[in-house]
Amino acid sequence: MRKAKGFTFQKIFPLSPKPSLTRPRTFQAYSFVPFSPLAMLDPTILTIGGIVLGIAIIERILERWGVIDLVDQFAKVMRFILPVAFYSALFYFFATFIF
Template sequence: MAKTEIIPFRQFMKGETKINSKVKNSINYHAFSILPISPMAFLDPTAITIGASILIIVLVEKQLNKIGLFDWANKIEAILNLVLPVSAFSFLIYSLSHL
């Protein structure tokens, strides 16, 4: 068991006591990273919802191509050509702003 030292209150308030501390307060370590992004940032419900909805739209477009509804698939593809880059950059900005 550790020995407990009793210090009178007045001596403590005057600063007359010295506390011997052998515990080092900081630990030196080096973490190398390009960007300080936690992997848990990608488990954000907003990001998962947006990513899942885009994935579902892409899968629907592929199924429309397989069925033979090329006109509908081309319309969805034209929309996705705009939506995918915009959503990727938006997620990048969103994740960097919520570190």
């Protein structure tokens, strides 16, 4: 049977760390996310959003006035315009977005 040799913790891991021989270098940090919330302030996207919001407000006003026939016509048109405006604004945003 062989004799096992024991090591103390202080021999393996000294309590006082040795000073580093090299100075830490400065480095530039870059963001991994190439997206800024300020990019949504594009005038074209704000214009499209303002037009759609204006039509929705006009529709609510006409509904309060009791002009239901005109509101139904607006609703039929908006069923087509809202998805087209949304997807065209989304396509425009990604097409003009500079990475």
